[in-house]
Amino acid sequence: MTAHQDDFFEQVNRYFDEAASLTDYPAGLLAQIRCCNSVYRFDFPLRRTDGRIEVIHGWRVEHSHHKTPVKGGIRYAPDVNESEVMALAALMTYKCAIVDVPYGGGKGGIKIDANLYTVDELERITRRYTHELHKKSFIGPGIDVPAPDYGTGEREMAWIADTYAALNPGQLEALACVTGKPVTQGGVSGRKEATGRGLFFALREACQQADDMMALGLPVGIDGKRIVVQGLGNVGYHAAKFCREGGAVLIAIAEREGAIMNPKGLDEDAVWRHRRDTGSIQNFPGATNLDTRAALELDCDVLIPAALEGVFTEENAARIKAKILLEGANGPTTPEADPIFRQKGMLVIPDIYANAGGVTVSYFEWLKNLSHVRFGRMSKRHEETNERSMLRAIELATGRSFSEEERNQFAKGPDEGDLIASGLEETMVNAYHEIRNMKLKTPQCPDLRIAAFLAAIHKVARSYAELGIFP
Ligand code: GLU
DSSP states (O other): OOHHHHTHHHHHHHHHHHHHTTSOOOHHHHHHHHSOSEEEEEEEEEEOTTSOEEEEEEEEEEOOOSSSSEEEEEEEOTTOOHHHHHHHHHHHHHHHHHTTOOOEEEEEEEOOOGGGSOHHHHHHHHHHHHHHHHHTTOOBTTTEEEEEOTTOOHHHHHHHHHHHHHHSTTOTTGGGGOOSOOGGGTOOTTTTTHHHHHHHHHHHHHHTOHHHHHHHTOOSSSTTOEEEEEOOSHHHHHHHHHHHHTTOEEEEEEETTEEEEOTTOOOHHHHHHHHHHHSSSOSOTTOEEEOHHHHHTSOOSEEEEOSOSOOBOTTTGGGOOOSEEEOOSSSOBOTTHHHHHHHHTOEEEOHHHHTTHHHHHHHHHHHHHHHTSOTTTTTHHHHHHHHHHHHHHHHHHHOOOOOHHHHHHHSOOOOHHHHHHHHHHHHHHHHHHHHHHHHHHOTTOOSHHHHHHHHHHHHHHHHHHHTTSOO
16 A cells, blocks of 8 residues: 555545635534545455455445435455545545535445456455445445446446345335446446546536636647546546547557557557457557556646546656646545646646546436436437427428438437436536636635535535534
């Protein structure tokens, strides 16, 4: 465990305190917002396939009950520790507040390297973890709703949903106990891509602000922006994909084993397949190999950390040449690195806003599970029929007739994926302006991160006010 992970919760609270100092809320209220409401730590045995017994260490933290359920992913990683899970749960509270998703923050973790276990062992670990949560009422559609995080995905979420449903026979809303499930198991179209797509919307909106781009010496718009991505997992892969499809050029990708660069542009899908087939990102045709550290320090317009926390420290911050830092991971920048970034005039789009696309679409999935109907099911054909009538009226009025292709393009009732993507876009665009305006109207606010914390603190404080806890 490295030093930064040891006190990750403390680091998040340093950001909180800096933002809190710009408010005049009572100290007790701020202390209530900042603390972790419940921390559940537990151990259980796993019988490995070879017969050995191993003790598995798990956590679930509920940071804030100002709104329920609490929400946040479950991480499987060898370095998981209590401070980390607490920090990540706290970040979830602020993240949900920023994008107006009506949850408190939570997070879970299991201290394992998922690559070292068989699928069968992982299934037993996940189901047992769910049992442990259930025993203490740390899971449920109205209590605490986990989701994927580093080291987990749709498969684990399906096991959790199935275990919970088995423990609660007949509970109508049981599927809403976890999000990030496969679409066939109650998931929603677009959840898997959501964090990456949200990062793209965040970047696109940032690049549309002429004043901010001028200050960075960059042209307006995402088109042609040179991007470096660290981490080719679900978040990094989809961020790269949407940004590239949106006009950016992916000049380098970094992974644990090393990095590759091609100034003419890389295709994340081809790189992903190359890594799957060869076991390494390196030696990709047409690209140059370099080490991960060097990739982070490349001259580029946008750097997207999409792996774990604590990547930028006082040791390397000064060498980062990116103009924009788009935080896909949670906590990639330490409080020591931030002032260096500010001094360099970088635009840091902070994690608690930038990667909120995941929980936003999780919210949509939860709503779908509670309503038991696919988004668009009732309205798709109705909208299509109305649009076709409109096209017909235009044809009659103008004498021009539309081709079948135009008709299909203009009269298309939205399906679930379309609605999810547009709900996500609306959320990310609005929230960007909310935090940008917060920074502009708060003279002592140094950057978007503190502005985002400030916006979150105001919203959580308002909830407590509505509960009558302070006037
Ligand atoms: N683990 C993701 C995050 O850090 C998603 C959480 C969720 O969907 O609840 O934001």
